[in-house]
Amino acid sequence: MSSKHRLLVKNATQVVVICNHGEKFVTKHGMQKLSVIENGSIVIGSDGLIKAVGPSEIIRVQFSEASFDKVIDATGMCVLPGLVDAHTHPVWAGDRVHEFAMKLAGATYMDVHRAGGGIHFTVEHTRAARSAELLASLSNRLVRMQRAGTTLVECKSGYGLELQTELKMLEVIEEARRTLPINISSTYCGAHAVPKGKTVAEATQDILQVQLPRLEELMSAGTLRVDNIDVFCEQGVFDLSSTCSILQAGKDMGLNINFHGDELHPMNSAQLGAQLGALAISHLEEVTDEGIAAMATSRTAAVLLPTTAYILRLPQPRARDMLDAGVVVALGSDFNPNAYCCSMPIVMHLACVNMRMSMPEALAAATINAAYALGRSHTHGSLEVNKHGDLLVLDTTRWEHLIYQLGGHQELIRYVVVKGNVVHDNDKTLHL
Numbered sequence: 001m002s003s004k005h006r007l008l009v010k011n012a013t014q015v016v017v018i019c020n021h022g023e024k025f026v027t028k029h030g031m032q033k034l035s036v037i038e039n040g041s042i043v044i045g046s047d048g049l050i051k052a053v054g055p056s057e058i059i060r061v062q063f064s065e066a067s068f069d070k071v072i073d074a075t076g077m078c079v080l081p082g083l084v085d086a087h088t089h090p091v092w093a094g095d096r097v098h099e100f101a102m103k104l105a106g107a108t109y110m111d112v113h114r115a116g117g118g119i120h121f122t123v124e125h126t127r128a129a130r131s132a133e134l135l136a137s138l139s140n141r142l143v144r145m146q147r148a149g150t151t152l153v154e155c156k157s158g159y160g161l162e163l164q165t166e167l168k169m170l171e172v173i174e175e176a177r178r179t180l181p182i183n184i185s186s187t188y189c190g191a192h193a194v195p196k197g198k199t200v201a202e203a204t205q206d207i208l209q210v211q212l213p214r215l216e217e218l219m220s221a222g223t224l225r226v227d228n229i230d231v232f233c234e235q236g237v238f239d240l241s242s243t244c245s246i247l248q249a250g251k252d253m254g255l256n257i258n259f260h261g262d263e264l265h266p267m268n269s270a271q272l273g274a275q276l277g278a279l280a281i282s283h284l285e286e287v288t289d290e291g292i293a294a295m296a297t298s299r300t301a302a303v304l305l306p307t308t309a310y311i312l313r314l315p316q317p318r319a320r321d322m323l324d325a326g327v328v329v330a331l332g333s334d335f336n337p338n339a340y341c342c343s344m345p346i347v348m349h350l351a352c353v354n355m356r357m358s359m360p361e362a363l364a365a366a367t368i369n370a371a372y373a374l375g376r377s378h379t380h381g382s383l384e385v386n387k388h389g390d391l392l393v394l395d396t397t398r399w400e401h402l403i404y405q406l407g408g409h410q411e412l413i414r415y416v417v418v419k420g421n422v423v424h425d426n427d428k429t430l431h432l
Contacts, residue, residue: 015042026328026369087282190211228258287318
């Protein structure tokens, strides 16, 4: 028989709740004033949901320790919500370490693309890879992300560019969702590049007439769950009109619009996304003032990717301008063969240093706002009653150490918990 409650985390020096009035997202002022309980405890029920969070002395009176499967004494430690990574490309074969050398020597993203590298190099290897091989590498990457504190991650297809491989990738993501504890939001990104030998018009027709109808059949049959639709809207890739028709078709199927925009050139993607009611737009390194204003009005989240700007030496996304305008700012790692980073703590650190965000803003962007960008902020992103019991226990008395200590998360994160189950226990004694 299971006992009444799954987990009690007690006596934490700080419990960083993030927000505590059921907010779907927070903008600038809410991001700067995070809700923190000093000397707090948190109760997770047998269903994996949060039952109570508050001062330790109140929780102690309300709940008997004997009713818990597991008790963690977090004296001298901090509790945070599990981190949310709002943008990744984690399913692929064939790494691109050789391209990193080209980029360091001065090649631009589009130089590499034209030389047969970039997305097309990965497409070739991913098409050739067996599902089992893709699942093994995806699982390995997701476990690494989880150890770095990510408990909800967005995963894209997009290295197939034709029906068979795109479905293979989505099925691998679905299998990972079934077999791993980490929460996954799945994104169809068949419009990640124009396949070799096709025009933009031909690629768009293939997506609208072949790929999306088949995807809709599988979703209706319940064999595949997909949450979002993505297009790489960019000069030399998908233009505004093809982007619009693909995103609208996905929206008509019930998918959330969550796409790449205004990365290398100002394309007015932000305005298009706002008009279409997009849930989120990623990158935005070249967004215009008009685009920022449109996103603030439409409540379209800006998923900023500081690793990409850093690795490609692009202009930094204008986080401060977006925050000042009232845009919902979220963060993602953009994990992919071109930007190999599994760690949201490093992403938050880069956001603070390079994009001039404060530490509370970065944490809110990597929790409640990243969850909002995935349509999941009602279940994830803060430590509120009835949300998923996904949390981190940090071996430090101030939560800011997770961002301050660049690359220090491997020592700082003591436990990673998903739905009240400890999925990573970083017991220091094991390493002595």
